[in-house]
Amino acid sequence: MMAKSTYILIPLGCLLLAACGGKSDDDAQLNALDNELASLNDGSPARDPQLREALAGQIMVDPGLTQTSNANAVRPPNRPASDQVPSLRPPADPVDARTLKSAPLASRDCPECRASAGAFTLAAKAGQQGGNAACLSGLRYSTGWANRMPGAFAPYPGARVAEAAGNDANGCALRIVGLRTAAPAAKVIDYYYTRASGAGYSAEHKMDGAQHVLGGTRGAAAYMVYAATRPDGGTDVDLVVKGG
Numbered sequence: 001m002m003a004k005s006t007y008i009l010i011p012l013g014c015l016l017l018a019a020c021g022g023k024s025d026d027d028a029q030l031n032a033l034d035n036e037l038a039s040l041n042d043g044s045p046a047r048d049p050q051l052r053e054a055l056a057g058q059i060m061v062d063p064g065l066t067q068t069s070n071a072n073a074v075r076p077p078n079r080p081a082s083d084q085v086p087s088l089r090p091p092a093d094p095v096d097a098r099t100l101k102s103a104p105l106a107s108r109d110c111p112e113c114r115a116s117a118g119a120f121t122l123a124a125k126a127g128q129q130g131g132n133a134a135c136l137s138g139l140r141y142s143t144g145w146a147n148r149m150p151g152a153f154a155p156y157p158g159a160r161v162a163e164a165a166g167n168d169a170n171g172c173a174l175r176i177v178g179l180r181t182a183a184p185a186a187k188v189i190d191y192y193y194t195r196a197s198g199a200g201y202s203a204e205h206k207m208d209g210a211q212h213v214l215g216g217t218r219g220a221a222a223y224m225v226y227a228a229t230r231p232d233g234g235t236d237v238d239l240v241v242k243g244g
Helices: 002-040 049-056 063-068 111-117 122-127 143-148 185-198
Strands: 160-167 174-181 204-208 211-218 221-229 235-242
Touching: 111 204, 111 211, 111 221, 122 160, 122 174, 122 235, 143 160, 143 174, 185 211, 185 221, 185 235
Parallel strands: none
Antiparallel strands: 160 174, 174 235, 204 211, 211 221, 221 235
16 A cells, blocks of 8 residues: 555656646746847847838828818818808799889989998998987897888899898887898889889988998988899898888
8 A cells, every 4th residue: 555655656756846847847937028028128229120210211202282281180170160051043023113213313422321231230220320229239030021122122022031130119210121122122123213213212322332322311211222232143231221
C-alpha cells in the first residue's frame, strides 16, 4: 500500500512543478512583448516608421476645394425670418376696361410715391396722410376689414387680400387694405378713379416710375390708392380710407 501511494504522489508533484515553470515562462514572454511594444510606441519618430512619416510628410491641399469646405453646413439666414404665407398668383382680371373712365393725366412730381417706398407697413403708409396719426395706435388687423371698406373703395374685383386693418374707435373710421391683382396698375387707377369720382370724391393722379398714387377728398373723408407694378405684370394695391 505504501509503494502504491508513493507512485501516485511523484507524478503529481512533477505536474505542479511543471505548471509553475510554465507560468513563469508565460510571464516572461508577456513582459518581453510589453517592453517591445512600449519601445515602438514611445513617441519617438525614430522608433515608429508610421509616426515618422506622418510628422515629416508634406500636407497636400487642393486649392480647388478650399472654398467648398462645409458646403452643406447649416448657416443662419441672411435676412430676418418672415412669417408671411407665400402669396399665390391672383386670378385673371374680371373688370371690363370699357366700363371705366380714364384717370387724369399723372403728374410726375410725386412725393407720396417716394414716401411710400420707405413705408414697410400699411400703418406707416397710412401715417403719411394728415389726420391719421391719432388713429394708428388703435388699429386692429383682420382681413375682415376689407369687407368694411366704403363702397367706392371696396377691394378690386378678383384681387387677393394680403392684409387689412381698421379702427372705428373715437370716430376714426380708418381702413387700410393691401391687395394683389392681376390687373395692370394703370387699369387699377382708372377703376378707383371711376368709383371715387362717381361717389363725389375729388381725384389727383401722380406717378413715379412703376408707382401710381390716386388721392382725393369729399368733405372730411379722404382716400389714397397706391398701385405698384409687379415684375409679373400684376399690381400690388394699398388702400387708405378715412371716413366716407
